[in-house]
Amino acid sequence: MQGSFDQYESGHFFDEMFAGNGQVRPHYELLRRRFCEMTTAEIDRKRVLAEKSYLNQGITFTVYSGDEGTERIMPFDLIPRIIPADEWEMIERGLVQRLSALNLFLHDIYHGQRIVKEGIIPEEIIRSAKHFRPELVGLDVPHGIYIHICGTDLIRGADGTYMVLEDNGRCPSGVSYLLENRQAMKRVFPKLFNRYSVRPVDRYPQELLAALRHVAPHGNPDPTVVVLTPGIYNSAYFEHSFLARAMGIEIVVGPDLVVENSRVFMKTTKGLKQVDVIYRRIDDDFLDPTVFRKDSVLGVPGIVGAYRAGNVNLANALGTGVADDKVTYYYVPAMIKFYLGEDPILPNVETFLSAVENDRKYILENLENLVVKAANESGGYGMMIGPHASREEIEKFRAAIIADPRGYVAQPVISLSRSPCYCDGSIEGRHIDLRPYILAGKTTTIIPGGLTRVAMRKGSLVVNSSQGGGSKDTWVLDGEGGEPC
Amino acid sequence: MLSRVADACFWLSRYIERAEANARILDVNIQLLLDFEDQHGGTAANHWQPILATLEDQELFNETHPDLSGDNVMSFVTFEKKNPHSILSCVSIARENARTVREQISSEMWEQINRLYLYLHSPSARATFAESPIDFYRSLVDSLHSFQGITDATMTHGEGWEFLQAGKFLERADSTSRVLDIKYHILLPSGERVGGNVDSTQWMAVLRSCSAMEAFLKISHGRVSGWQVAEFLILHDSFPRSLRFCVDHLDLALHNISGSERTHFSNEAERLCGVLRSNLDYTTIEAVFRTGLHQYLDQTQLRLTEISGALVKTFCTWMHED
Numbered sequence: 001m002q003g004s005f006d007q008y009e010s011g012h013f014f015d016e017m018f019a020g021n022g023q024v025r026p027h028y029e030l031l032r033r034r035f036c037e038m039t040t041a042e043i044d045r046k047r048v049l050a051e052k053s054y055l056n057q058g059i060t061f062t063v064y065s066g067d068e069g070t071e072r073i074m075p076f077d078l079i080p081r082i083i084p085a086d087e088w089e090m091i092e093r094g095l096v097q098r099l100s101a102l103n104l105f106l107h108d109i110y111h112g113q114r115i116v117k118e119g120i121i122p123e124e125i126i127r128s129a130k131h132f133r134p135e136l137v138g139l140d141v142p143h144g145i146y147i148h149i150c151g152t153d154l155i156r157g158a159d160g161t162y163m164v165l166e167d168n169g170r171c172p173s174g175v176s177y178l179l180e181n182r183q184a185m186k187r188v189f190p191k192l193f194n195r196y197s198v199r200p201v202d203r204y205p206q207e208l209l210a211a212l213r214h215v216a217p218h219g220n221p222d223p224t225v226v227v228l229t230p231g232i233y234n235s236a237y238f239e240h241s242f243l244a245r246a247m248g249i250e251i252v253v254g255p256d257l258v259v260e261n262s263r264v265f266m267k268t269t270k271g272l273k274q275v276d277v278i279y280r281r282i283d284d285d286f287l288d289p290t291v292f293r294k295d296s297v298l299g300v301p302g303i304v305g306a307y308r309a310g311n312v313n314l315a316n317a318l319g320t321g322v323a324d325d326k327v328t329y330y331y332v333p334a335m336i337k338f339y340l341g342e343d344p345i346l347p348n349v350e351t352f353l354s355a356v357e358n359d360r361k362y363i364l365e366n367l368e369n370l371v372v373k374a375a376n377e378s379g380g381y382g383m384m385i386g387p388h389a390s391r392e393e394i395e396k397f398r399a400a401i402i403a404d405p406r407g408y409v410a411q412p413v414i415s416l417s418r419s420p421c422y423c424d425g426s427i428e429g430r431h432i433d434l435r436p437y438i439l440a441g442k443t444t445t446i447i448p449g450g451l452t453r454v455a456m457r458k459g460s461l462v463v464n465s466s467q468g469g470g471s472k473d474t475w476v477l478d479g480e481g482g483e484p485c
Numbered sequence: 486m487l488s489r490v491a492d493a494c495f496w497l498s499r500y501i502e503r504a505e506a507n508a509r510i511l512d513v514n515i516q517l518l519l520d521f522e523d524q525h526g527g528t529a530a531n532h533w534q535p536i537l538a539t540l541e542d543q544e545l546f547n548e549t550h551p552d553l554s555g556d557n558v559m560s561f562v563t564f565e566k567k568n569p570h571s572i573l574s575c576v577s578i579a580r581e582n583a584r585t586v587r588e589q590i591s592s593e594m595w596e597q598i599n600r601l602y603l604y605l606h607s608p609s610a611r612a613t614f615a616e617s618p619i620d621f622y623r624s625l626v627d628s629l630h631s632f633q634g635i636t637d638a639t640m641t642h643g644e645g646w647e648f649l650q651a652g653k654f655l656e657r658a659d660s661t662s663r664v665l666d667i668k669y670h671i672l673l674p675s676g677e678r679v680g681g682n683v684d685s686t687q688w689m690a691v692l693r694s695c696s697a698m699e700a701f702l703k704i705s706h707g708r709v710s711g712w713q714v715a716e717f718l719i720l721h722d723s724f725p726r727s728l729r730f731c732v733d734h735l736d737l738a739l740h741n742i743s744g745s746e747r748t749h750f751s752n753e754a755e756r757l758c759g760v761l762r763s764n765l766d767y768t769t770i771e772a773v774f775r776t777g778l779h780q781y782l783d784q785t786q787l788r789l790t791e792i793s794g795a796l797v798k799t800f801c802t803w804m805h806e807d
Contacts, residue, residue, distance in 0.1 A: 055603065056596050056599060056600055056603070057592070057595070057596060057599070058584070058587075058595065058596075058599050231585075232581070232584050232585050237584075241584075241587040241588050242587075244588040245587060245588035245592075249588075250487060250490075250588070251588050252487065253489070255489075256487050256488075256489050266487055267487065267488050267489070268486055268487055268488060269486050269487075269488055269491045269644065269742070269800040269801070270486075
């Protein structure tokens with residue numbers, strides 16, 4: 001059987017590969033031909049080859065059941081998502097603009113709160129944000145950069161317009177999948193890869209390290225940078241060690257660090273060694289048991305004191321969660337206008353705040369048609385998709401919204417764009433999103449593309465890996481869509 | 486280097502070496518059994534009890550197994566998860582340590598150890614084992630050798646590598662002394678005399694389990710006696726599994742880590758290792774047998790344990806603070 005697209009239905013969705021009339025979009029033509037040449041057996045063989053390389057490298061997450069964990073790989077789809085050069089250029093400008101505004105916002109919020117004083121954002125919204133850290137008010141961070149690494153989730157609606165679904169300004173994960181997906185594709189489709197001129201992604205770790213070195217305390221030109229991980233049982237541990245390896249720096253766990261005289265040191269075979277910049281993959285709450293959660297065994301007692309004293313820098317900064325609060329999200333377009341005097345290049349998804357009376361009324365009357373999200377959850381948790389929800393679930397969220405209006409927002413259901421995916425012997429459309437990784441250092445850089453996440457279950461709109469999502473490689477083209485042939 | 490990383494490298498390496506030693510010991514014992522079963526009709530217990538004694542696993546085995554059969558012992562030493570010294574446990578612990586230092590070791594090393602781990606947990610490992618235990622142990626030893634080769638060829642020979650060497654040679658010295666000691670536990674069948682056929686076949690098995698047969702025969706002119714085998718495995722200066730060679734290389738790794746001259750010591754691990762090294766450099770096989778071979782090996786194992794403790798205390802003292 002041929003792995004062709006004859007049976008493919010793009011349905012009533014924006015399809016990345018096919019236009020409405022069933023015509024393949026030009027930048028996908030070479031790919032279509034390549035897949036039509038292959039039998040399903042060949043495609044299966046390539047899929048097994050790719051999966052085996054993930055398993056051998058230990059790119060797995062652990063699913064616990066019974067007395068021992070089984071290691072699973074994140075599902076990987078062989079059909080890449082392709083983004084033409086001009087489309088990417090627009091996305092890139094939009095993301096740089098957005099992260100610049102968010103960093104200016106964070107500086108403002110922890111200093112004069114001009115944006116509140118001038119009536120753009122109500123004070124109440126900031127004060128009640130779960131991740132606002134009063135401890136940081138007045139603290140100057142190097143170069144005013146709070147979010148050094150941002151993972152912004154983009155989706156495309158029915159007309160193909162790119163929209164921002166959320167900003168992840170705390171510890172966005174997934175970049176290792178992006179890099180490994182590329183390695184896997186190069187291995188299994190070397191020729192196809194050559195015929196498209198795909199922009200490379202492999203300099204990400206070097207750019208990340210440059211961004212981290214840039215923000216060393218006291219302008220130290222040769223800082224010691226480390227990755228701080230919760231440990232090997234964390235589901236993202238592979239990524240933490242992957243990045244440390246690719247940057248050539250140490251990976252540490254809380255107990256490897258000690259604070260003395262407001263300085264952070266790591267415990268080495270030759271004594272204590274001072275640490276200057278910490279790329280921490282531990283949430284604020286667990287970072288310092290003397291300041292935040294007392295029960296945290298992952299953190300480093302006293303590290304916030306050293307941070308406040310300016311002797312160590314953290315990436316991302318403490319307190320960035322106030323910027324990826326889903327209520328704050330509502331105000332990002334206004335922030336862009338306020339701080340930069342520009343119109344947003346990438347629009348938000350239409351959002352209703354249950355904290356605002358008119359919006360709340362609308363939300364409560366239309367729960368079965370809306371997506372409701374808890375303001376401070378991530379990873380697809382604390383979310384209800386109205387049309388897919390049971391009566392019971394809807395009532396649960398209704399009660400929750402009435403009890404805590406600040407805690408929820410609602411959005412219309414966006415029928416995310418779909419991309420052809422190879423599922424059990426045939427090619428079918430699946431919903432996808434895109435998470436580019438934006439680095440703010442000396443300049444703001446984005447490696448071309450991002451992680452394309454796929455809702456592998458038929459009809460599902462949830463792409464998070466914790467909810468059964470998979471991923472595919474994302475190709476940003478250098479020119480116009482591969483050499484003609 | 487982080488103390489935690491040094492500690493993980495040291496133990497990762499020890500467990501890899503221990504897995505290899507177990508595989509070798511089992512392989513050789515199966516062969517011995519094939520040689521002698523028919524002629525002498527010794528009970529299985531006679532053949533397998535020494536294995537448990539030398540691995541110091543006897544108590545746990547007796548608790549969990551009513552009878553001492555070859556199959557029980559082999560599966561206990563190979564696949565038993567509850568046995569912390571089983572090959573499966575050793576490889577799992579080594580992999581767990583490797584996981585915590587993945588950015589220190591090369592990707593190739595990790596992949597090799599991870600592949601082995603996945604294999605041992607797969608049905609195909611059990612199938613190969615059931616079909617031919619000898620092939621199974623051979624291929625296991627091959628995989629572990631590959632790990633050593635990959636380590637040498639792909640990892641920077643810096644501090645982390647030296648901790649791997651220290652762990653490897655310390656464990657290897659320990660396992661060579663245990664393999665030699667097996668012979669002490671094996672009773673000769675009645676009517677057999679020391680130096681007779683059975684005796685020398687058993688000594689040859691000891692040599693084989695250290696991959697020392699060919700090297701030994703090159704210098705022994707075809708004669709195999711306990712005296713000579715012990716001398717070779719304890720005192721030979723360049724065979725890579727002899728006690729003397731292993732302790733010498735352990736000493737070298739320790740000095741490379743600290744940066745001090747080999748003629749002196751700068752920490753307790755180096756001092757203890759230096760004492761053991763000079764003993765091996767200047768003792769004779771006559772003196773060893775005067776002490777008693779078993780007693781000598783026992784003492785050596787104790788000293789190796791002390792060196793290991795001192796090493797961890799010297800370099801990884803942070804680990805054990807709180």
